[in-house]
Amino acid sequence: EVQLVQSGAEVKKPGESLKISCKGSGYSFTSYWIGWVRQMPGKGLEWMGIIYPGDSDTRYSPSFQGQVTISADKSISTAYLQWSSLKASDTAMYYCARRGDYCSGGSCYRGGFDYWGQGTLVTVSS
Amino acid sequence: EIVLTQSPGTLSLSPGERATLSCRASQSVSSSYLAWYQQKPGQAPRLLIYGASSRATGIPDRFSGSGSGTDFTLTISRLEPEDFAVYYCQQYGSSTGTFGQGTKVEIK
Numbered sequence: 001e002v003q004l005v006q007s008g009a010e011v012k013k014p015g016e017s018l019k020i021s022c023k024g025s026g027y028s029f030t031s032y033w034i035g036w037v038r039q040m041p042g043k044g045l046e047w048m049g050i051i052y053p054g055d056s057d058t059r060y061s062p063s064f065q066g067q068v069t070i071s072a073d074k075s076i077s078t079a080y081l082q083w084s085s086l087k088a089s090d091t092a093m094y095y096c097a098r099r100g101d102y103c104s105g106g107s108c109y110r111g112g113f114d115y116w117g118q119g120t121l122v123t124v125s126s
Numbered sequence: 127e128i129v130l131t132q133s134p135g136t137l138s139l140s141p142g143e144r145a146t147l148s149c150r151a152s153q154s155v156s157s158s159y160l161a162w163y164q165q166k167p168g169q170a171p172r173l174l175i176y177g178a179s180s181r182a183t184g185i186p187d188r189f190s191g192s193g194s195g196t197d198f199t200l201t202i203s204r205l206e207p208e209d210f211a212v213y214y215c216q217q218y219g220s221s222t223g224t225f226g227q228g229t230k231v232e233i234k
Binding site: 035037044045046047049050059060061062095097099100109110111112113114116117118119 | 127157159161163165170171172173175176177182183212214216218219221222223224225226227228
């Protein structure tokens with residue numbers, strides 16, 4: 001069974017650093033892209049960035065470039081999202097999700113985010 | 127960056143009715159890499175449709191997706207009580223993905 005299990009809720013102060021995690025199991029972790037999605041309280045979904053754990057190729061949304069760092073440790077099947085200096089506006093639920101790429105008829109295609117973590121709530125408050 | 131605009135913002139319908147949700151992209155979505163998700167309060171999103179028209183595993187056939195280029199549609203043929211939720215489109219054809227702002231389907 002494919003599972004993505006995220007680390008627990010965090011309460012931090014502005015200016016502090018933070019690294020949250022997403023551990024994959026039940027599939028070949030190095031063969032699928034893992035994305036991170038932000039959802040601020042009462043708001044919609046925002047695509048933050050994505051990483052391929054096989055070679056750590058990483059892409060960032062322009063809105064999040066330079067604001068967060070996405071990384072992965074394939075030896076423990078875990079992806080990470082980190083901040084060096086949190087702001088109150090970083091308060092949100094953060095989801096990781098697997099991009100379900102697939103092959104059919106000799107060609108390979110990108111898929112949607114087919115498996116999601118349970119979310120990590122990050123609260124930043126003084 | 128491709129901007130996705132969903133309409134309407136809210137759809138008020140009764141169980142058994144047909145729901146038609148729209149997603150328009152600011153530029154053509156490569157290879158119809160367009161997905162639809164359903165999100166209920168307190169839950170992670172769930173993939174419904176990928177590749178603009180392919181249903182994800184376990185998704186009932188009352189959900190269907192169509193479209194290409196810049197215009198895409200999610201149709202729910204007959205609303206069941208569990209279908210009242212927020213729906214998001216997402217493009218993943220460019221190097222970075224984007225989501226639409228969401229459409230809430232509420233009970234009339």
